[in-house]
Amino acid sequence: MTNVANRAPVKIGVVGLGRLGKRHAQNLAYRVPGAALVAACSPVEEERAWARDALPAPRLYAEYEALLADQDVDAVWLVTPSSLHADQIVAALRAGKHVFCEKPLSLDVAECERVLEEAQRAPHLQATIGFMRRFDPSYRDAYEKIRRGAIGRPFMICSQTTDKNDPEGFFVRFAPTSGGIFLDCTVHDIDVTRWLFGNPRAKRVFATGTIALHEGLRECGDVDNGVAVCEFEDGRLAVFYASRTMAHGNDTHTEVIGTAGALAIGHIPRASRVEIYDEHGVRNECTPTFFERFEDAFLHEAQAFVESVRGGKASGATLADALEATRIGSALREALATGQPVEL
Ligand code: NAI
Incomplete structure (x- = not known):
């Protein structure tokens, strides 16, 4: 109230x-x-x-x-x-x-x-x-459907955060203070996975990565493409992919697989519902950056926070959720650096 x-x-x-x-x-x-x-x-x-x-x-x-x-x-x-x-x-x-x-x-x-x-x-x-991402209308719809049992028991999530390649290498300059690709990008996939799964604790992670384009990242131990697996205590699994080198734009999407079905959120990263028919075939333009993809989500999270300060119910990620996201992201960074699985 x-x-x-x-x-x-x-x-x-x-x-x-x-x-x-x-x-x-x-x-x-x-x-x-x-x-x-x-x-x-x-x-x-x-x-x-x-x-x-x-x-x-x-x-x-x-x-x-x-x-x-x-x-x-x-x-x-x-x-x-x-x-x-x-x-x-x-x-x-x-x-x-x-x-x-x-x-x-x-x-x-x-x-x-x-x-x-x-x-x-x-x-x-x-x-x-x-x-x-918790305030994006499509992610929220998926969350509600999962709560209602639409796909049975969700046991596997594949989630990616991939940015359009920036030939200027903005993020190479940004990398030393960013925490690396997993704490900077995958942290969103980690949070959304915990949220969609109902907050299980992570048990063990694996990670690897490569530098496809931006050699400048090597100096701070970062990569421009990273892949990770996270096992949760109750046996559920997540596979994460993060990239800084996509040719087509910001392509962020998540697939949730359950015992009675699956949900895909934003699988085709269309900037709009316009199809272009030309000498390249039939195509859509892609969301150029995270901001266009999540413009509504940024607005809704701001509205929700203000509402919570005005006496409404808090609905965003708590500090405890954010701590868990950093715990898992840090373990991924360690797994990438050592090449070994990391127990949490
Ligand atoms: P940025 O480098 O463009 O902006 C940082 C701002 O902080 C600048 O205005 C700078 O002048 C200011 N600043 C630096 N030191 C300060 C100080 N001591 N006191 C007050 N202001 C100070 O960085 P960007 O890309 O805007 O990122 C900022 C934060 O937003 C980061 O934590 C990043 O992880 C997060 N972020 C979140 C995204 C999301 O998807 N939710 C996407 C992009 C960024």
Whole structure:
């Protein structure tokens, strides 16, 4: 039940105005009922200049501590490099702010545990991690169908997150702070698998990978294509594939196999329902990036978080879910580095 006493707008400060932060800021400013984007923070002057032009006059800060000291901010919205998340969430909770933070919670399991301990001291504050796939209409439909028993007992998931190749190698520069392909990309597949399976614990993982195009990744021990298998305690299995080198676009999809049927979510990554008939044959254009594929999901997760701060039910990934995703992602990174299976 929604608490009527909490129906005041949620005053939000967005932190990080990079590739994704700008998108979140525009959603919060213009597309989320009950949200008021009152502040924004970036250490980069050009990003603050963008905010002056593109957003409805938020108070601008170059330093995170200054935004936290703003008494007129109820919630912070962290879209900063993954290596900063844990410290920034802890600081926000200590400042008495609700927190939305982009994935992953942290690249380090002990850091995740530290955040959970801090959050336990502030149960009145909402804290969630942006595993937005849980809010994608197709993933949610699949989730509801599985709950209703539509495919019997789901026992196997094959899930992939693959990005269009960027010849400029943006992610080669991004790789050293990203945690590697499994903690950066596969972490979504891990979260969605746990969610669709009903949160079993992982038991053992295997992983391997290759560099198909981007030799620059070798220096930080990363790959541009990775494959992994995750075994869960109850015998269920997941197979994950992550890639940075797709020719056709962002191709994210998931297949769930059960004892009485199977579901495929987004199997053909169509950008729209337009078919093109030309000298190449009959074809669809592909979703170019994760943002076009998950535009609705980003918006719905923002609406859900604001609703939870206003007294509604929390419906996103909890900090505990995010900890499990980092635990499995870290084990995959170790399996890739050592070439050995890793027990959890
Ligand atoms: P980015 O590098 O484009 O942006 C990072 C932003 O953080 C920049 O605005 C930078 O100025 C700011 N920043 C850096 N240090 C800061 C500090 N100390 N205090 C405040 N701001 C600071 O990175 P991008 O691609 O926007 O990613 C940000 C986060 O979003 C990452 O954690 C990433 O994993 C996540 N992400 C999630 C996606 C999803 O599918 N849910 C997709 C892409 C990114």
